[in-house]
Amino acid sequence: MQEQLNHDRVIAKLQHFADSIRQRKLEKESLVIVIGDKEKSLKEQISVYEEILEEYYTFFEEILSR
Numbered sequence: 001m002q003e004q005l006n007h008d009r010v011i012a013k014l015q016h017f018a019d020s021i022r023q024r025k026l027e028k029e030s031l032v033i034v035i036g037d038k039e040k041s042l043k044e045q046i047s048v049y050e051e052i053l054e055e056y057y058t059f060f061e062e063i064l065s066r
Helices: 002-035 040-065
Strands: none
Touching: 002 040
């Protein structure tokens, strides 16, 4: 019983983290739209950041599906 509760708690924390990553990615995409072409350097930085977040999100999705 206790093991199942711990498992559920870990899954919930991982899901929350994955959701947080998804939310940040959406925020950064919105920022790119607002910025437009005015700040190309910033857009490139955001793009790299989004790639990193996507990798983390994929990693945690794989963990959750196990």
